[in-house]
Amino acid sequence: TKQQTLSILKPNAVRKSLIGMINLRLEQARLNIVAMKMLHLTREQAAGFYAEHEGKPFFENLLKFMTSGPVVVQVLEGEDAITRYREVMGATDPSKALAGTIRYDFADSVTENAAHGSDSPESAAREIAYFFTPNEIFPK
Ligand code: CMP
Numbered sequence: 001t002k003q004q005t006l007s008i009l010k011p012n013a014v015r016k017s018l019i020g021m022i023n024l025r026l027e028q029a030r031l032n033i034v035a036m037k038m039l040h041l042t043r044e045q046a047a048g049f050y051a052e053h054e055g056k057p058f059f060e061n062l063l064k065f066m067t068s069g070p071v072v073v074q075v076l077e078g079e080d081a082i083t084r085y086r087e088v089m090g091a092t093d094p095s096k097a098l099a100g101t102i103r104y105d106f107a108d109s110v111t112e113n114a115a116h117g118s119d120s121p122e123s124a125a126r127e128i129a130y131f132f133t134p135n136e137i138f139p140k
Contacts, residue, residue, distance in 0.1 A: 003081040004034070004137075006127035008116040011069035012108050014038075019072055022102055022115065026076060029088050035075035035128075035137040041067050049130055058111060065111050073131045076117075077139060082124055085117040 009022055026033060041049075046066040053059050076085055090101025094113055097104040107113040118124035128137070 002077065002079060003121065003124065004075050004077045004128060004139075005031075005082045005085050005118045005124045006116075006131065007074040007076050007085060009072040009074070010112065010114055010116065011065060011071055012112040013106055013114045014070050014072060016106070018106055018114070022106070025088060025102060026074075026085075029084060030078045031076040031081055031085055031088065032078055032140050033074050034077045034139050035132050036072060037131070037136075038070050038072050039131075040070045043067055049127070061111050075128055075132060075137050082118055082121060086119070089115050089117055 007026070009019055013019070013022060023033060039045075043063055046063050047054070050059070050062060050066070053062065078084065088102060090097030090103040092103075092113060093110045094103040094107035097107070102115050103113050106115075118127050
């Protein structure tokens with residue numbers, strides 16, 4: 001079934017000029033980019049986005065990293081887009097990611113893991129609405 005998922009190209013990916021390379025991989029995987037913008041997240045925006053991780057040991061570092069430079073936020077659309085994007089990204093921990101995945105190739109650590117993708121239809125709906133209004137999304 002056709003789905004939409006929220007993608008973030010994280011500050012390390014943007015710093016290393018990997019926006020084009022990652023977008024090429026997404027489009028080649030038939031994950032169509034149907035919304036996209038560049039943002040420098042505030043601490044409040046990052047904390048709200050990652051609210052489910054509040055209190056975890058990595059939370060403070062995550063906020064520091066996610067606000068360390070601009071990110072690219074995107075809505076990706078395609079067949080089983082949520083699962084498929086997670087396959088294309090690879091495991092959260094890049095040392096466990098399969099060769100050829102975005103995180104295997106471009107992550108610097110578990111925190112600086114280059115990309116984020118929603119993990120369920122419920123989180124995709126919440127995360128897309130967190131960054132985009134309906135008129136900013138252009139379904140195929
Ligand atoms: P992301 O998919 O954006 O969701 C939460 C983020 O927290 C994760 O990617 C990592 O960037 C970061 N993180 C840091 N340490 C951990 C950890 N031990 N487990 C899960 N996520 C972590």
